[in-house]
Amino acid sequence: MPALMNHDFFGKDLLGDDPHIIGDTDDDRDAFLLGCQGPDPLFYLATSPLHAKYWHLGTQMHVNFTAELFCALHKAQDIVSADEKDIAHAYAHGFICHYELDSIAHPLIYATQYKICGAGIKGLDDSAHSEVHAFIERELDESMLWRIRHQTVAEYAPYKHIIIAREHVLRIISKMFSYLALTVYGKQVPPDMYRLAIHKMRRTQHLFYSSTGMKRNVLGDIEQIVRRYSMLRSMAPRPVANPDPWVANEDHHEWDDPATGTPHFESFYDLYDMALEKAKKDIPLFDQPDFDLDAAHKLTGDINFNGEPSEAQIEVHEVKPLGSPENAQGAENARNFEGAYDSEDFEGDYDSGDTKGSNE
Numbered sequence: 001m002p003a004l005m006n007h008d009f010f011g012k013d014l015l016g017d018d019p020h021i022i023g024d025t026d027d028d029r030d031a032f033l034l035g036c037q038g039p040d041p042l043f044y045l046a047t048s049p050l051h052a053k054y055w056h057l058g059t060q061m062h063v064n065f066t067a068e069l070f071c072a073l074h075k076a077q078d079i080v081s082a083d084e085k086d087i088a089h090a091y092a093h094g095f096i097c098h099y100e101l102d103s104i105a106h107p108l109i110y111a112t113q114y115k116i117c118g119a120g121i122k123g124l125d126d127s128a129h130s131e132v133h134a135f136i137e138r139e140l141d142e143s144m145l146w147r148i149r150h151q152t153v154a155e156y157a158p159y160k161h162i163i164i165a166r167e168h169v170l171r172i173i174s175k176m177f178s179y180l181a182l183t184v185y186g187k188q189v190p191p192d193m194y195r196l197a198i199h200k201m202r203r204t205q206h207l208f209y210s211s212t213g214m215k216r217n218v219l220g221d222i223e224q225i226v227r228r229y230s231m232l233r234s235m236a237p238r239p240v241a242n243p244d245p246w247v248a249n250e251d252h253h254e255w256d257d258p259a260t261g262t263p264h265f266e267s268f269y270d271l272y273d274m275a276l277e278k279a280k281k282d283i284p285l286f287d288q289p290d291f292d293l294d295a296a297h298k299l300t301g302d303i304n305f306n307g308e309p310s311e312a313q314i315e316v317h318e319v320k321p322l323g324s325p326e327n328a329q330g331a332e333n334a335r336n337f338e339g340a341y342d343s344e345d346f347e348g349d350y351d352s353g354d355t356k357g358s359n360e
């Protein structure tokens, strides 16, 4: 998922309240903040011809075997050498933070995505769910950047401040990922898969960075020659001062949890604060020496990273790799949907008809 600023701010907020959950070296801090990105870096392997086949593991980690994943994460702290343990420990704590924000905020994000895709906007349907999802999370990133730092990407370049870590930190986390992939998902992955994913993520974030918005528009236009919607345009944050995205639901309109149908009124900012409080409770539980599968089931409540019951293993829409044949649209379809994916583009009458999309 592209919301790397929110996940990074979340980790920094937690560290601000409770700096003792990790060691005091820069490597510990970097590992913790990488952990806050969870399995998301694996999605960027889609941009590597050699390693594209591994990006699905990012989806699997978000959807399946959530309790097993946390149980294995606890054990993964023991497969590294003694001098690597602090980094592994910090990474695991960050990974929990990713889970808390993902699982608590995703129901609102999916509910909003289904509303947008099902709103009857001409040329827009569920086939664009990946771009719409990215659009929502990008708007939330821009909003939090302003709320927390009172800055836009004109002053704050995410790729310079986020997912920074030394190579040996990446190698230690790669070891942990190989262990998780094998023991939870039965997949043998290259020993440096995670390190490669971070390199791809950095490169993509650098490419997507547009301090004035001009590069975003130019590259977005090029992408829309072959695809109806531009993933780059959806993902790349814009230099917008004081954004007030309706997708954050600050006015507390009712929305339904797509997995359960339960009505909610929380804004994204409420959910962010709830996730912070839950992280503060869950990290000490995870640190118990006897943390096992039962404890992992309790910690997660069997809710996966998408905020869905994990035992139901609801199929999420898979994000097709950028530029893959499945995701390519004919040039004749390009530009059917105008605009640069600003909030207004997706506004509509969301109360009419089936707004849940085809994820049912």
Ligand SMILES: [Zn+2]
Pocket: 001, 037, 038, 039, 040, 062, 098, 102, 305
């Ligand atoms: Zn995620």
